[in-house]
Amino acid sequence: MYSYHEQVLLLFSTPFYIIIIGAEVLLSSLHFHKKTYTLKDTLTNIYLTIANGLIDMAFKLSYLWVLVQVFNHSPFRNWHTGALYWVLLLIAEDFTYYWLHRFDHEFRFLWAVHVTHHSSRQFNFSVGFRSSVFEPLYRFIFFIPLAFAGFKPLDILFMYSATQIWGTLVHTELVGKLGWLEKVFVTPSHHRVHHGSNPRYLDKNMGMFLIIWDKWFGTFQEELPEQEYAPIQYGLTKNLENPNAFTIIFHEWIQIYKDVTQKGLTFKQRFKYIFGPPGYSHDGSRKTSKQMEREEAGQPPLSSK
Template structure:
């Protein structure tokens, strides 16, 4: 089961469907006269996707080597039946949830991930707005799977399949999805994740299953009685050039961590603590 598939096969199968959905979303946005797309934002999203994909391909061999190193000393040996594959997809989705929480809760990781959030628009191409440098370390979060006994190729395959769904939930054109709202990440859940409204910050971190958010207290439903969702960051970025979009948070970290008259510990906290962390002001 699934042995004949790999990451490249999933890309070949999913890309035409995703492109078709994007064309449909553009048409519906144009017909409804809503500014869901702009040329600059769309091309920026595609540009970041190409950068991320290129680095991902360069890192693929190394990430496979690292996962393989831990896999050869795995704890368990599994037969690749239905239970194995379901466990593989679910475990991968959970570890992505952990990875995503770290991206939001540690500033050095947020500096990479912020690229995905700093668009003020929200559409299917926002799913392409990939953190450029994430392939450098993403595989580290999947090492526990290799230790347990999941084959490295299967781990990367599961991530790719899950990522297809993670791309498709970037849309405002679908309201609620019935019973799926209870256990899967839906467009409604993911709109909350991309919102900069205070109530919605750092919520709904899952990619396929929303159960992790419900278990660990990071779930927040979309509330139509609350204020209108505002997409983007909590602070504006005046320079929306691609270089600044990638490095603006790194610049802010450097500025905070190198300011005078603060302790070495505080400098480290500016780098590794929550992005909103500030030193306590002593009376």
């Protein structure tokens, strides 16, 4: 079920991850005197990535079949696999991931899947493995246009796996800003913002590899000095009080059910509790990220109807 290229990535990336996580643990505690890891949180990250991997393996033949069918009916499938092909695939896949990630944040039924990745109050390399467990069930839909454009399905999956390595490495507090790289690529500084629950940082910096999409489509936010704004608070705007193996994955789905089954709601209100933005409430009891950002900035509130 894995292409040769994916097998090579897996072979070399696994020991690499072990080394960098070990180095981060030592550096953070011995040199920076900062506790960036806890045993419980790290074990949770491992549990979530294993759960994600099992679902991905179980479903992979199905979604790969879909991508192959689309590719076989594409009028553009006779590409030569030269350097230009791989560069274009990298750009196209990263663009596609940006929109997948952005939709994960903007539609509550997708956020209910993605929220697990943001549920840690730590920020370290291991959090990069805190996977959105059920994302493999729909992620391939965003790759269908790539298959139609003539990119081979196994190459698409390989490129996604390759950019995920970069996406994992930006989960760290130990690397500061990286000069000119900040203008083009997603960096640890950019991704710290993405994991912040501060109102100004919510739903920002959605890219995996290139930050240019956020700058083009209005979701970019630079990491601000603490004296100018506030220290980054990692986690959710309302963190789980007693997280466990079940609630970490399903808590948002449970809350959606409770919201939708409230008495006296209109069809539109029930619809928005599922398909509207996370934080929507018909009575103003909760706030969306945009509402919280406007409130913090002292701007007029948005309607919750």
